[in-house]
Amino acid sequence: MTAPYDPIDREKVVAKLPAELRKELKVRAAELGKDIQDAVTEGVEAWRKAKDRSVVDTAGGTSFATYLPAGLYGKLKQDCKTRNISYNQGIAQSIRWWLDNNPSPRPKPARVTGARRIIFGNQKGGVGKTSVSAGVAQALAESGNRTLLIDFDPQGHLTKQLGYPMFDIDEASLAKHMLREAKGELSELLVPIKGGDFEEHLWLLPACKDAFLLDAKLATTKAVRIKETALEKALEPLEQEFDYIIVDCPPSLGYSMDTALYYCRTRDGEEPSTSGIVVPVLAEDSSADAYDMLYDQIQDLVEDMDVKIDLLGFVVNMYDSRKGFVATSSLDEWHNIGEPPVLAVVPELKDQREAVRVKKPLLVHAPYGDQADVMRTVARRISA
The missing domain is CATH 1.10.1220.10 (Met repressor-like)
Incomplete structure (x- = not known):
């Protein structure tokens, strides 16, 4: 029309x-x-x-x-x-x-590999991994997808920003399940995220205070390949319960990040770009340097493990053209990479900062703002 x-x-x-x-x-x-x-x-x-x-x-x-x-x-x-x-x-x-x-399209065939696994990662802190992963998870859930959002960063910003407590160091946690030190089921740790049109479709696996020890323990484990497969083994029992599993990764290049990268690899029987990594960045040179290091880590893992890891794209976060040539030229460079593509550009607005302040999801606090619309755009592009 x-x-x-x-x-x-x-x-x-x-x-x-x-x-x-x-x-x-x-x-x-x-x-x-x-x-x-x-x-x-x-x-x-x-x-x-x-x-x-x-x-x-x-x-x-x-x-x-x-x-x-x-x-x-x-x-x-x-x-x-x-x-x-x-x-x-x-x-x-x-x-x-x-x-x-405009009727609903026919249901897609059931996936043989369980939930689609999308991780949000970048070695550089402060680029908005937490805000973008949370916003996209909310948008996916808002569209009727059962979505699990995982706070895999030991700093626990995602958990705190949504108003939930972190697990204490002596409690069961994702890290303990990865190290096979926990009793009970991992599903018992999930909490529903309330509010908005995503209610009853979105759950959180909170961060734990012992996650700072995870890299050291993975480095010293004697179990074969547990360094790469630990996250997958822990989350495997949950995969048939969800359409999407979204992981907010730590700003590091350690073993924890290796487990996350291995988790989002393309599995046997899985279509390309069904799962993979989204890289939040800023329109500045330091983000490009950090991405180069992350890219090298991905390639090392691909060669070492003989796997395929799809880079789904960049999300240029907190963009403000008023910052002048540094911002505009950097944004052009992200676009010029071509593959992976720039999925969306998130404008520098107060909505997300206010949502963090009041400890509410972005799509509850400002569901019709420009930032919320960008999160829906990213969700739509990675789910296509």
Whole structure:
């Protein structure tokens, strides 16, 4: 459908929609690989021409925001006034029309390898591995995927930012399960992340205070290949329970990172780019230097273990063109790499910092902000 509007010139619109309709829209858009704003635009344009417009129950609606091409917003409001219905009802009917005329694709065949495994890693700290991995996990879960988010960084920033306690050093933990020192099941340690449209689809495996010891213990273990396979062995019992397992990795090049890289390798029978690594970076030279070291580590592991590890792409985080030539030229260089591609550019905004401050997920604190939309873009691109 060709719209008689400039797609760059859009207006923010806010309506109140029932939760189920909002969730259905997000899931369907993700299934079809379409931006939510484009789906709503198509729905509004078709609704304006349609003869039959069924009433939608909008009782108990909560805030929903998107962007419509400039000019279409005013026409929609005028149509609602002419038809003597509320603006909320007009938006709801438009979305309902789009959903009814864009059915869910047929279910994909069951994966023989269990959950898709995506790790977020970079040797450099402060590039936003935690914020990006958390945001993308929320976006995947929001689209109906059962998603497990793992805090694999001994600093525990992810766990703390979401408002959960770290496991004490004498408690069971992921590290203890990796070292075969824990009793019980790893599934007992998972906690559901509440709020937003991802509720009941997103779980967290919190960090543990003993994770600082993991590299040293892996280095001294006498078990064959446990250095590389420890994370996979620990998580294996959970894989059939989830569609995605997202790992927020430590800013290091140690044995822990080796276990994470091995975990996201392409397994036998698995399609290319089903699993792999996403590299959050900044638009500056130090990120490029850190990526070079990470790339060397990946290649060493690939050659040593005879495996394939897919680099899914970069996420350029905290980008602000007002920083001038350093930022803009660096962003150009990330794009010029070509493969892996730049999946998205996250603007430098206050939303994520505020979410951390109030200990809420980004897609709960600012679900309709630009940063949240970028997380959905990354989720859509890695799940395609």
